[in-house]
Amino acid sequence: MKPTQKHTIHDIAMRIGTSASTVSAALNGTWKARRIKEETAQRIIALAREMGYSVNLQARGLRTARSGLVGLILPEHSNRFFSDLSQSFTVEARARSQCPVIIATARKPEEELSTVRDLMGYSIDALFVAGAADPSQISDICRAAQLPHVFIDQPCPGAPSVITDNETGARQLTEAIIDTLAPHSPALEGTGREKVYLLGGDARLHASSRRIAGFQSAITAHFGKCDADQVIACGYEPEVAQTEIQALYARLGGLPAGLFANSINVFEEVLRFLSQRPEIELGAFSLGCFDYEPYGALLRLPVHMVRQRHLELVRTAWELLDKPGSTDLVTVPPELCLARPRRLPPEG
Amino acid sequence: MKPTQKHTIHDIAMRIGTSASTVSAALNGTWKARRIKEETAQRIIALAREMGYSVNLQARGLRTARSGLVGLILPEHSNRFFSDLSQSFTVEARARSQCPVIIATARKPEEELSTVRDLMGYSIDALFVAGAADPSQISDICRAAQLPHVFIDQPCPGAPSVITDNETGARQLTEAIIDTLAPHSPALEGTGREKVYLLGGDARLHASSRRIAGFQSAITAHFGKCDADQVIACGYEPEVAQTEIQALYARLGGLPAGLFANSINVFEEVLRFLSQRPEIELGAFSLGCFDYEPYGALLRLPVHMVRQRHLELVRTAWELLDKPGSTDLVTVPPELCLARPRRLPPEG
């Protein structure tokens, strides 16, 4: 109960009357292989516990050229998806008796690189990279240092990557939006208000382009065509999204039949806009979000959501690491979270 | 551009034609103090960069008995407050050129302790503990190992702690709820529906008890008294909170004039309940939440919120660490996030 000073294996060796290497073996579990007498091992272990001894992992790491640390870099902590990832990563790391080191790099390429270098200085055993701004440079550095690494969410050409199946997810989400469309109203025909729109995202990015493809395929399957104006890939900036939703509303002279919000930020802006509209308008509006936010389920307006399977992503990433040399791009289907049906029609 | 193998200061020393100690000094910044010729230092630095060299921090740490790592343990990542804390902690750590190691311990005391021991094995330079389930044991271990540590959010007697000023925050939140109460309706007098209630939390916990005190003081100041039944400290379990809100509604025969949700979980249950009520009932309902959730501002119902100042908490914690031996309990006032006034009366 009072491990006042830092003890070393030598202290223990001395008190037991044995050598440091025996103590080391007893304490790190290799004693069976080293044919240490069971009783000796137990005595050592018992004393160590009594003294409150704990190994110096820096020393061990220096000697073994490993560290027991596994890194995860991600853009930010304050984001549901990434904090879910952190959670899963922590659980999986500990299950493998590794110590997770999670660092947010603010979507800045330079910060990503310097963080990677930092982590390499600590001899981390592996690096996970989620949502990287600059995947290939990171991969270059890791490869040069022979550091096993894997990308999550944002893939890297030539390096093992695991991402969500954006196209399938988008198709399913679009179908759900279509399924909850209000009954067809001839009055709206030709106004553009009878259509479903996709808002947000950057068509040049891998993820967005797949989502757009999924959206278009579902729309075409159901309506026979998908007009160019139904895809508003205006990026991820909240201000821009807000402007666009307002513009769309003005152009159509009201809400469209349905909307596919292509990211949590965009969704937030849509809600902000909707919170200013009279409830009556929402009655015939079908909304979906490609991202997950539990509060979405608490709105009075039903919202379909797509949720990335963070645990699956992390587990798959670890598996990719286990078969070295792989440059696979693995895809994990997301989870579709359907809104419960509307309970309270606007007329109360 | 191709740092293929791991280099050491000896490699550099050899190629420059100098000694390892000179290289070491040149690279770690002590070269001025060691009176190394500027030109030598620069040549070393240039070559190191060219070779893509990076120090082995485990070796440095072993030698110096430090590590450059600072730990933060917290209950979970998937929680707005804690992920905000992680974010601030990361920024502050990097500003001090330390490497943040953030680990979630699932509110399990054993996991907290084993994580602390793990981290101590890596010779972390300091430990931050947020929302600990078992503060005093953690503090004991740290003190025994002479590891500087500080508690955030959940204080520890006898150890430096920084927490939010719960009483003031609760008083302000209650006042905000009172300020937005619907005009007094004589019909409700005596039914209990004219009162404001506090729901959730555990009166035995430090934080809850301060919040209850703040609530009662604001209520008493305004109404002249605060009945015992106005405080429903039913814990943090969502199921229980859901039951309680339903029971309250049944008992009063409708929504009360106002409600103080004493945690994010409880708030979520309140919203879940409200999402099932017709909008017309919400017109005369005043809601506040002691916690912050950005989606709260996107609801059609105005919600007042109290937000802990995560950056302030982290900064203050770091300051406490800088004046060693302190066992202060420092309090940081929270931020009151007032709902914008109701824009859309129920009649649309």
Place this chain on the structure above:
DNA sequence: TTGAAAGCGCTAACAG
């Protein structure tokens, strides 16, 4: 202005 040498605490041959 610099180099040599010792050693941080541990592990892993290699001898016994």
Place this chain on the structure above:
DNA sequence: CTGTTAGCGCTTTCAA
């Protein structure tokens, strides 16, 4: 079954 020895890569006296 166990002890001795030789480092892992770095920092830090101490001498020169």
